[in-house]
Amino acid sequence: MSDDPALPPFIYDGLYPAEDKRSAIRSFAGLVSGAVKQVSHAVEAGRKPGMPLDVLSDITRVAPLSSLMVAFVLGAAVARRR
Secondary structure, three states: OOOOOOOOOOOOOOHHHHHHHHHHHHHHHHHHHHHHHHHHHHHHHHOOOHHHHHHHHHHHHHHHHHHHHHHHHHHHHHHHHO
């Protein structure tokens, strides 16, 4: 080993304190929670009357088979491009 003080000491994987693992899990859980909140706010905004999700749900209620056909054709067209 080198006696150079600029190098950090060598640490084995099994010797990390348990608090660091829990804090990493908590930070990841916080990130996931924030992402879920953003998506739910976007969906709520899209479901307001006259917004795209509201219009799409109305069309699907009126003509479910036609909507299914349109979704299938669009999916096939997108899949063919790749």
